[in-house]
Amino acid sequence: MNDLYLIYKNMTRKPLRLFLTCFAIFIAFLIYGAVTTLKSAMDSGIDLAADNRLMVVNRINFTVPLPIAYFRKVAAMDGVKNVTHANWFGGYYQDPKKQLVVMAVDPESYLRVYPEVVVDPQQKQAWLRDRQGMLVGEKLAKLYGWKIGDKIPVSSNIFSHKDGGHTWDFVIDGIFTGNTEQYDTGYMVFHYKYFQETQTFGGDNIGWLVLTTEDPSLNEQVAKKIDETFANSAFETDTSTEKAFSKAFIEQVGNIGLIIFGVVFMAFFTILVVVGNTMALAVRERTGEIAVLKTLGFSSPRIFKMVLGESLLIALIGGLAGLGAAHLLIEGAKAAMAQFLPNLVMGGDIVAQAVGFMLLLGLVTGLLPAFNALRLNIVTAFNRGGA
Amino acid sequence: MSEEVLFQLKGVSKSFVKGKEEISIFDDLDMTINRGEFLAIMGPSGSGKTTLLNMLGGVDQPTGGEIWFNGERIDRFKESQLTRWRAHNIGFIFQFYNLMPMLNAARNVELPLLLTNLSKAQRRANVETALTLVGLNDRAKHMPSEMSGGQQQRVAIARAIVSDPQLILCDEPTGDLDRKTADEILEMLQLLNQDHGKTIVMVTHDPAAASYAKKTVHLDKGKFVQREVAA
């Protein structure tokens, strides 16, 4: 027998109460783990955006195309380092339910604008030469078991061939990785020329432009210049930094996140009060026993530690179980959410933060009862009829 | 038995402040307790028996005067010192047994040993010895709720002696028991005093209980009113 055994015995003497307390904490950390993981996945898009990269989209909204002529015009502007353009292709592989992230791009400039995309030089050359070539992200290639040289048919629910077909054939020329682990490689790109020649509508339009400036300090100036140049034309533009763009894109989701955060915070607070009250009650019920322990010669600091240890243990049991459940939930939802939230993983920082909150919860709820136990006077406790 | 002094109270006073009033329980109390004594303290309710016992046990401190134990002045001890001193020197037996309800008999007895640095095996041996002495070794695994009052008090006695303290303090140890069970408990205390050399101070209302002691003192209005030695 040791102090831990005493803590355990104290903790489990009312199993139903222990269960309910742990369950409340479990739910709190289940929600906390799931929501923070979701939020961090949403935020990572913003964090990964380059500082000097601008997006030029149609002012109406980003799904409305722009004329290809803008590509040359923007390239010629002062302060612009590199420009590329892209079209959303979408599509699916074999099964309409297996939606893919596919874009038609200008290959050379695309790789210049996105240094995050890392390709073996030989594969890169092969892709640049091959009009029907596809450059596939490692994540996608792994998901479908694709290898270099594979011929893959990609069907579109937006575009069709001149002959009415919906399926395009591609050859995988290269598989790219990200320059950092966080960079999401769950997409693929192919030649704009191939896309252009086979589509029936869309003409010479591009979806959007992406450019890098000579220096982030020029961002504002360049963006202003672009939007001014095309103002009052049939295709007005809206230029923003990639960060701002990603942010705007997820803002709606973000607002929901804020609401969820509010709910979680309130739930947390409620649980704090409930658990704190339960702990205080549990210790008050044991006034007589604590007085006996002190009489036998258990020191006040030692009893303080035992009470605090109990509340910490309860917080950790409920909290870790909840976090584990959140992890399972996230892992289960990962595949389904991969398209929208590629970085849906419960990172070490989230786990560390959650454990920090558990310890905080344990401390806050245990501190007052522990302090009362510390100060408990033997004579008064016995006089109160505690024993 | 030699007349070696274990406890000495010199001019001890004790008062409580209740609101604006100061209630004096003792004023200038002198007392000597010798090693190997079995002392019964009697007196009317509210005369200060428990308060005196608490001061002897170091759970309460006098307002004035000196309390000497084995040449040490314990009324000057800080709380942490007193706590350690209690663990080493005193065994407590309460009226309502005060066992931990969530621990079985053996673990209740083991409790004071958590304050020593005995090995696991030594602790187990001590627990077994103490339980055997009170005749409850076969109940080691029983929970307090599964035992009678007399059995619980015997576990409490085992707990009080397991770390081999010099002094055992009992506050109404038989106050909650019937005559027959009370006699068993008192015989056990007598045995501890006679065969194991424990010094025992027992507070009681019951003259029959006091008759087991070697010596009885009567406390009234903060003074010892008469002393008698049991036949």
Ligand SMILES: Nc1ncnc2c1ncn2[C@@H]1O[C@H](COP(=O)(O)OP(=O)(O)OP(=O)(O)O)[C@@H](O)[C@H]1O
């Ligand atoms: N913490 C305290 N605060 C105020 N008064 C106290 C306190 N403890 C004891 N007293 C008072 O001191 C007096 C002596 O109390 P004590 O408990 O020592 O009596 P007792 O002789 O043990 O009585 P009983 O036989 O009823 O147990 C009582 O009048 C009691 O009300």
Ligand SMILES: [Mg+2]
């Ligand atoms: Mg009393």
